[in-house]
Structures are given as C-alpha cells and as structure tokens.
Amino acid sequence: MSGSGEFAEFLPAYLAEADELLASAQKDLLAVEEAVRKGQAQPRAVRELFRALHTLKGLSAMVDVEPVVSLSHWMEASLRLADQAGGRLPESSVEPLVEGLRAIELRVRQLGAGKAASPAPANLLERLEALGPQVRDAAPRRARAVKLDAEAAFASRLAPSEREQLEGGLAGGQRALRLDFVPSAERAAKGLNINTVRERVAKLADIVKVLPLSGAAAGGASLAFALLIITRAEDAALLDAVGGPPAVVRSLEAPAPEEGPSSDAAPDAGGLPGGAILEEELDEPEVRRGGGLLRVEVSRLDEAMEWLAALVVNRSRLTRAVAALTQAGAPTRELNAILQENGRQLRDLRSAILRLRMVRVGDVLERLPLLVRGLRRATGKAVRLELDVGDAELDKAVADRLLPALVHLVRNAVDHALESPEERQAAGKPPEGLVRLTCHTRASAQLELTLRDDGRGVDANTVAKAANAPVPDSADALLDLLCRPGLSTRQEVTRTSGRGMGMDIVRRIVVEQLGGELRMDTRKGVGTTFTVFVPLTVTLMDAIVFECAGRRYAVAVGTVEELIDVVGVVRPAGADGVGLVERRGAAVPLVSLARLLDASVDPGAVGQGAKALIVRQRGEPVAFAVDRLVGQQEIVLRPLEDPLVRVPGVAGATDLGDGQPTLVLDLGALGAARAGRRKRAPRSGEWVT
C-alpha cells in the first residue's frame, strides 16, 4: 500500500511532518517510560504523545497509508484513556507502545524510500488493542495534600490529567498559577500574539492548559487567555512574557481551610448560593481590593465614558425636544429646570470619570530606573537617575502618549549628553553623571516636567553644521534645529553633539499630539535642561477638518449630518450672510461661516463656499458654507479654560501638526450666534497664545 489518492502530491510534506511527530512522540514515550518505572504519573508527556499519534493518524488517513492509521489508532486509544486517568500508564503498556512507534517509523521510512508501506503486524495490533482495558485498570490516583483553587471557575474545563499535572506541580514544590494574556491588534502588530506568548511562557513554565475567556471573566477585555501553568519563575518574568499589564498572576493553590480570612466569610451553608458567588469572584481577576485601592482596567473606564457620551447625545436630543415644546407654547418651565440640573449632573459625572483616569506620574515613570540601568550597562557610563515627581497625577491617555517622549529624552541624556567618567574627571566633574527628572502640577491644569543632565551641553555649531543651517542665536532656535526631522539620521551629530536623536518625535508627541510645549536650555560643559509642559487631561475626538476664509477649522464628526457640494443655491446670501441651498428637494438655510466667524474679515479672503456641512440645530438642518474640506482625523481637543475666551460655538482648540492653533467649532451653538442673540466669535487665534 502506498500514499496515493487525491492527496498524493502532499506525500513529501506528509513525510516531513510525520518525521517531526515521530521524533516528539519518541521523546515523550521515553519520559513516560521513566515515570512509569518510578510509579509516577507523567500527564504532560502522555497528553502530547496522544496528540502526536492522533495527528499522525489523521494525516495518514488523508494520504491513504492504512497501516500507520491502524497502528496509531490503537496506540492513541489507550493513551486517550491514560490521559483521562490522570496521565498514568501500567508498566506492561510501555513495551507495546515502543514497538508500535517503531513499526510506524519503519513504514514512514518505506514510504520515504518510494516503497509501499507494509501491512501492520496483526499480533502487534492485537496487543495494542488490548492496552485499553489495562490502562483503565491502572492504579487510581492517590489523593494529594495540596488542592487546587480552580474548582469553581475551571473544574469543568480541566481534564483529569491536567488537574493531576497542576496538583503534581504543587506537590513538587512548584507554583501553580494562572497568568492572563490579553490579545489585541496592536499587540499582534508588535508580534505579541497567543502563539509567541505561549512560546515565551513555555521557557519559564510548564503550560498545563490555556483557556480563552470573554466578558466578565476576561476582565472587561473582549478576549483574554488564561494560561494555567506550573513554574518556579518569578512573577515579574512571567508578566513580562505576556507583555505586561493588563496581565495578572494568580495562584491556583487553595489556601488551607483553617487559614485565611476567607474561611469565616465563605458561606458554606445557609442556603446561600455560595458556589455562584465564589465563581463570580474568581472571574474578576483584574479588580483587586487592598488598602482602599481598586485596580480597574482602563478599558472599563473607556466603557463608562462611552456610556456617558451616549447619555450626552441623548440629552441634546431631549434639549431639542424641550426647546420645540417651548416654541410651541407648552408650559416647560419645570422641564427646563430639570434639564439644567441634568446638565450639571452630567458634567459632574464626566469629571468624576475623568478623575478615575488619573494615574500617578511616579507610577508612569516606574520603568525609567530600569531603562537607565540598562543604558549604564550598554554605554559603560556612570549615571544616577533622580526622580522627584511627588504625588502629581496625569490622565492615563496623556501618560501613555508622553512616556515614549520621556524615554527618548532620558535615553538621549545618558547615551549622548553625558560624558564618559574619564572625560568628566578631566573636566573637573564628578565621574558619575546625573539625570534628574522633576515634575509638578501647575495651576493652569498643566503638568511641568523637567529633565536635567549635567553633561556636555549641546554644541550649537556642530548642530548647525550637521543641519546645514546658520548657527542658531537662541535656545529656541537651537531646539528647532534639533527637532528637524531627519537630523537624527546623521551619524556625526549623534556622536559629536550628542543631541538630535528622535527629538522630532519628542516634539511631535509633546506639542502636536498633546498640545503641550517643549523648551530647552543648554550650557556648554554644564548640562542641558528640557522642560515639558503637557495638559493634565486630553479629550480625543474624530474631527472633520476644513478651510474657510484662509483658515483651518475642525468640527466633531458626530455633529455633522452630511457634507454637500453647494450647487443649487436657491437664494444667495443677503446682508445677514444667510442664503438658501437646495438639499434633496428642500431648501436649507445656508450660512456663510466666514461671515459668521468674523464679519470684519477681508471680503476678498472670503471664499465662495464650495462645500457645506449640514448640522442640525433645534432639529432643523442648517448648512454652513466652507471653502474646502481637508480631511478627517483624530484630534486632541484642548478646551478653552479661560472663561474670558469661552465663546459659544467654539468647543476648543487643537494642533493639527502645523504648529498653528486650530479652532474646534461647535456648529450647533454657532448657529445660535447667527440669530444675533450672542456676541460674535472673536477672530481665531486672537486669544490662543
């Protein structure tokens, strides 16, 4: 009999994979044999041996190699039973299994040599078939002193051999742990997926089982994998292997009944649904109570924010409905009072949720000392990092974006700014360099971070030469040069001046992404100080960016109902700047946004309004004519904090990356200004410093 049929073309690939499967099966069988001799269970090896044979059987069936199918079938059958018996095999079973494996190997060789596989020996098949009952009668599992705490959550999902393996690990002095990995598209893009995580963890631990979790069990993530492992490795190494937070490590060992505070709290009787409660608690690994602190996944806060956003949208619908009632002459005084109260409550709720998002700056910077330690080793420089960040807090969204910029700055300081110990001593400095990071919260809802080094300082001449530009005459001009994209690629700059590596990225994060500020002060031979100002919190939104009267503006995508080309102008704009445009057979008021924003603007600069954004105002569509659509992008909205410049129709400002402040408009409210009840909006840029 030979490999033939539909899949004959797969024979070479089959032979290669069969070789691999046989090699791993042999290794596992040796481990089983040794365990059997010692009277021990070897659950992992039994399970893997079973799988290898099962795979081999299926493959052999596909390429029509019946002798291998029969041999692996009976071996697999007994191993399946052994797996169910906790990974135990009777001693008498080893010899037939070894012979079976050898018989399979022989037939795979025959196929590889272009011959037909000889039929499976009948007596060997019989002996293999007879293994089943022997395995079933093998010694029962002995009770272990240690118990697993996985009962409630996982009992039904663990095979007996998997339980045996976990308990055996505990009994052998190892730790039985649950380690969670939360996959995501971003992580996958970085090469962190369940396969690579599995490989990384396998270097530190025996993986007994991996369970996919969703919903509450996944701690708010849409998907998480719980790796049940036995190990001697440290928590930190394990957490690192799964890509860090939101991973957690939890013990699977049940506490001894007389120990632990849970014993008196656990209702073991009294008709309480104790099992269900226990299960719920087990399924909430990411919320850990302790010391008045609650650890919550960011995704849960985001979820709360999303619900809040839905509530806000609904509220504006309610406001419109009430306004319509008022217009129709209905008695809405009380309704309006409730609506106002409701608005205040929503704002309070919003700030409460935003406060939950604040993280301690000290926690954010936790990894910097480790970074410096690594740099010390890599560069051979003596360096001390001083962190003085107090209790300052920062929005998680800001912190996540800011950290890479700070890492860049610290890396630059150690890599390039600090001299070697010899150079420093020759210059009369202590051999150990100092990098000091301090921060404090400013009254203007900004965080000020200062990173100071006592290195060689930035040499303006060298930077100018490398950038092929005149020597800058101020610190700001020098920083501009350093932040030129591409400067970092010039080797001699990073080597000689010590600055310029990734500074464009640092500035992009601080200024363009976060709407903050970056300053530098440097003195030759004395050191360099970078000062970063970032807002404590940011609001991210998807915005449509457009041009109007020569300026750019942004508006939240969600508020725009439609974008239209202004073609069917029914009535051109009159003196009030309001005309009519046709939209699907109906006339819609067409407002010149340029006029509305600044009536005194140079008429020559006012475009004709080729496009219009349709926004609903009191339920009625209003078209705002603009000159050109630039595109759609995510922006960081900076609210205008100063009450003096709070203007109806302006939600805030943003930086689109061109360094110019751009107004984010609230067109619905701007429409109200149209009626002349409010003062006109100021010229853009007038009050944005």
Add this chain to the structure above:
Amino acid sequence: MPEVLVVDDSKVMRDMVVACLRPYPDSHFTQASSGLEAIEQLSLKPYDLLVLDLNMPDIGGIEVVEFVRGQDHLRNLPIIIVTTRGDEASRERALQAGANRFMTKPFTPDSIQGAARALLEKSPAEASRG
C-alpha cells in the same frame, strides 16, 4: 469574497484543507496552528467560515466551538469540524456545542467543498457582505 480560517496543528493538514477549498471562487484563507490562535484571529477580524480540527494542543476544537458560540458576533459563524476515526464521542459534543458540519479524515476535496459551499451560500454574514 469569503474569508476562511483554517485551524489545525498540522501544517500539512491545513495545506490540504486550503487546497480542497481553493477552487471556491474568490475565497481567501488564513491559517491558524492552534485553537487559541484561531480565537485570537476571530477577535481581530471577521470570517465567513471556520474549518476546525478537533484535537489540538491547549484547547481542542470543541472548546473553540463552545467559545465561539458564546460570542455574540460569532454566533452564526459557519463551522466545519474535521475529525478522525476514534473521535465519534467528541463529534456528538461538538454538534451540541454548535458545529455545523463534520468531515472525517480521510475526506475528498469534493465533500469538503460541498460542505463549505452549502454553509457559505446560506450564511447571512456572506449575504450582507455581498
């Protein structure tokens, strides 16, 4: 254009399944070498058909089916389970868990193609994709 996820710990087996289904018009294939990888893939992108081996490391096909059917967005994902002789008991469990079809090794290209066609052409997911 149907997106098909083929899951098997054996590379040869995955290649065989893809070879069988390749003639289906415009189909696009992704391979996963474990049930866990399959679950991860399913969380990252929509698929129109899942072809799943029953016996794999860590979690087997049944557990994948159970997990998939517990997810709202995957409730109607057509699933073909590939089994081997000896899997009869598991077959029943997989059916209860919500698998749509079985293919027992050895199967022919025609048989698995027929199963895929039947599932894809009545799948609401495919219909909505146009």
